[in-house]
Amino acid sequence: MSKDERFDTGMAVRRSVLGDEHVDRAEARKTEFDADFQRFIVESAWGSVWSTPSLSKRERSMITVALLAAGGHHDEFAMHVRAMRRTGATVEDLKDVLMHVAIYAGVPAANTCIGIAKKVLAEGEGPQWREEVTS
Structure with missing residues (x-):
């Protein structure tokens, strides 16, 4: 899976778990300072860990x-x-x-x-x- 695919998957899982309102608020608060960190979280936590099929x-x-x-x-x-x-x-x-x-x-x-x-x-x-x- 490419980084972009992992990001897209991660964002979909993040929205399904935390809700659109929460994710939209977090995205609106994102700045140049934390943009890389936010992408890392989406790709790693949501796009990798939360996306495997082994656990519900x-x-x-x-x-x-x-x-x-x-x-x-x-x-x-x-x-x-x-x-x-x-x-x-x-x-x-x-x-x-x-x-x-x-x-x-x-x-x-x-x-x-x-x-x-x-x-x-x-x-x-x-x-x-x-x-x-x-x-």
Whole structure:
């Protein structure tokens, strides 16, 4: 796959996961300073890692949320909790992920991210409960 094809694939996956509004806002804020970095993210994260067929978007979403929580990357964590609605992950999945974070990365990391997740959910964003997804 050429770099341009990887970029195009990455941008399509990025839009499907994060939503057009988010991507359009990010693209509008892009400057000459960060243009190369933004292209790198689209090609590498979205065009390579998120685009392989071995994991579903739901599984990738759950892994991503766990890693962001464990690493203390709170803004990115909130963004990916919002994105869970588009990946098929549920509130129950998010709860399970954060329990794993508590055990393997520490209770403080999970506790902070539970607060962030509660805020995202209270705003009506993020994943839905399993019964809402299946009905």
